[in-house]
Amino acid sequence: MRSDGYEAEFRRLITEQRLDPPVFFRDLPDAFGYDEPPLYAHYHQLGFLDALPTAEKNHVLIRAAVRHLRALVEHKTRQDIYCMLSIQRWDEWENGGLIDPRFFTAFLTRRPDPADPRGVLDYLIFNAPTSHYSAFTATALHHDPTLTIHEDIHSTPHEPRVYVRPSLYWSTPYQIYR
DSSP states (O other): OOOOSOHHHHHHHHHHTTOSHHHHHHSOOGGGSEEOOBSOSSGGGGGGGTTSOHHHHHHHHHHHHHHHHHHHHHHOSOTTEEEEEEEEOHHHHHTTOOOEEEEEEEETTOOSSTTSOOOGGGGSOOBOSOSHHHHHHHHHTTTOTTEEEEEESSSSTTOOEEEEEEGGGSHHHHHHHO
């Protein structure tokens, strides 16, 4: 994936958001089973992108988040940790605003409901990418064949999500703990 020229700014943002792999994995709330920390918490943190049109800002955010996702996957500290990108706030995008890339991270050995045999990922819906949200994401990522895109545009009304994960990352960790 090509560089956008904002690596230093995103490194600063990732550090500020406590998303650096050692800190990120150390601070994961183990008891909850999953978390979705955002790439950014406040719009002012993205001031370095002000010169770009909004569509390009969103493309840059998606690419930066995927670059960091790859770092998280590479440096995860436990085999039962599953990481993927969860892109949210498509309603803002529809109105000319910014999307919200989040790092969905789950402990696959945890059950949200101890009485229910389903794991965290079993509660999510992974549909084939057919929406304009997924198309926008794929375009931002230059249709990278090493990434897989799924979407969930129905389970939570008015809150569609696009999920991005490394293609080769899905089967082994997920199937072991399913």
